[in-house]
Amino acid sequence: MQMNTKLLHGYPVIDPATGASSIPKYQASTFNSPALGVNHDYMYTRFGNPTVHALEEGIASLENAKYAYAFSSGMAAISTTLMLLKQNEHIILPIKVYGGTGEFAHSFLSRYGVEVSFVDFSDINKIEQAIKDNTAFIYLETPSNPLLDVTDIQEVVALAKKYNILTIADNTFMTPVYQKPLDLGCDIVIESMTKFINGHSDVIAGAVATNNSQIAKTLYDFQKEFGGILGVEDAWLILRGMKTLGLRMSQSVKNAQAIAEFLQKSDKVNKVYFPGLATSNDYAIQNKQAKNGGCVLSFELKKCDKISLNKFIHALKIPIFAVSLGGVESILSHPATMSHACLSPEEREAQGVTDGLLRLSCGIEDTEDLLEDLTNALQSIDD
Template identity: 40%
Template sequence: MKFETKVIHGGTQEDPYTGAITTPIYQTSTYHQQTLGGHAKYEYTRGENPTRFALESVMAAIENGTDGFAFSSGMAAIHATMSLLKAGDHIVMANDVYGGTFRLVNRILTDLGITFTAVDTADSVALQEAIKPTTKMVYLESPSNPLMHVTDIAEAARIAHDAGAIAVVDNTFASPYNQNPLDLGADVVIHSGTKYLGGHADVLSGFVIVKDAELAARIKFIQMSIGAVLSPQDSYLVQRSIKTLSLRVQRHNENAMALAEFLNNHPKVGKVYFPGLPGTPDYEIARRQMRGFGGMMSIELQPGLDVKQFVENLDVFLLAESLGGVESLIEVPAIMTHASIPRDIRLANGIKDEFVRISVGIENIDDLIADMTKGLDAL
């Protein structure tokens, strides 16, 4: 089945009990068990829920995994994955991950005795050098957030596996339409479903997808034990959105490509970070491992231009955190999404104070370019 068909028919989307083509919202916390100790298929919604199961199965299908797990947010999915680790284990992590991921590792996991090294995972020599005998996980985002660095996922997975570690990829920025890390050798794929999968800026969710039975059993146990599962209502909303994922991401890809070219030629823009612009190593790797370049980019204005005035001047691009929705958003990572990373570490990792991150929506491209022209001309 091709991707565009899988988002609609993949997994178990039809309700097995009634034949309803839209999975009903099974709004129940518990289930009537016919026999005592009989191990019914459905016992309690934290462990089992048909609406969540339907969504989890389509997520496994579109990420080419065997098992998918739905959580109440992207961070809950990341926490569940990190819960595979124990005291004494070491993580090699990309140095420009989402600020909340950095905070979880830096402020919570380190207190539990888990250590980490942050490196540019796009640099395979640096990645190899960061590996220790205790390394159990290589964790990366590609494209990364907000530098849009592209890591060669197959190479990173090879380095992880040679060290006896697992390779985990947060695939939120690409979306499963543009990239399937499990096919490239990753062991675990993570999504903040709050972004492209939900797609309408109205629901939080997170996903873990694996292709290995032992990992699947461990994640299932963690999901049920920690309990940050996605509710039946939200499972329904995300599954509904996934049916249009391919159409939406096609338009995100087209609009972002056109906007990146426009900004790249604008005299008031200093630099555009977008993997679809030729002439960078990111572009060459992205062309090999992605089907489209995605809807995310970052820019730097020319030195001395006022970032605050620029982002506040726009009308169509809304000043807001998050990404991947139908509406175009703009934000300043140093003050918003990445404020939880200490400034010295943030700067050392190349995330400058004046960086602007853009989530290109699916509006008409002429309106997006007109809005940017207005915002830049006013500076």
């Protein structure tokens, strides 16, 4: 079954109890037991709920995973997964990991006696040098945020397997539609479903999937006992949004590719970061492990003083100016004052997050309208 068909038919989409064409919102915290010691499939929604379960089966199906669990946010999925680490174990993460993940690893894991190393993932030798006897996990995120650096997933997996280390991949930017980390050998994949999977900028949610039954059991226990479960209404909204994930993303990819090529030719733009550009250093690796360059690109304006940036941002009529990505609407953000504001100027500089850098998550608008809007906004810088 191919992806668009799978998104509509590849997991429970019909309610088994009534035949309803959309899994209903089983908005119940508890389920009546028919007799003493006899339970239905569901008992209490923190332990499992039919609407949430349908979504979990959907995610498992898309990731080619046996098990998937839904959480109340991408960060709940990430922090719950990182709690698989035990005292005195060690984890390696990319320096350019999502800020919340970096903060959790740095400030929280260390409180529980877990050792954490942040490494430059552009060099596999640096990852290998960071491996210690107690390294239990390598965590990767590709493409990275906001500069879209690509990590060779299979290369990292091969290294990890050599040392008997497990790999976790945050696949939020590509989604299982375009990149399948489990098929590439990773042990665990994480998605912030807040982004493309839900796709309508109206839900915060996360998911974890794996084929490892032992890890799955622990993740289920953690989901139940930490209690960071996804609400029923949100699960239903994602089930609804997910049906068009393939169609939405293909228009967004088309827009990202056209915009990246357009910006690259503009004399008002200093640099474009997009692994779908044939001139990108990451183009070959990206094409090896993903279906395309994705829907997110970043760029740096030549004139990047505050006045010029403000003129450009205000002249743009279509994208909303906001944190986040992966919505049906294009979203422009300014990493230095938004997603990366918590870093010091020196840390931002080291990561290449300059004050002039803008990130664009391409929505599903018509390409011509987005290009016209960008043309006018670039023009306005000199007005």
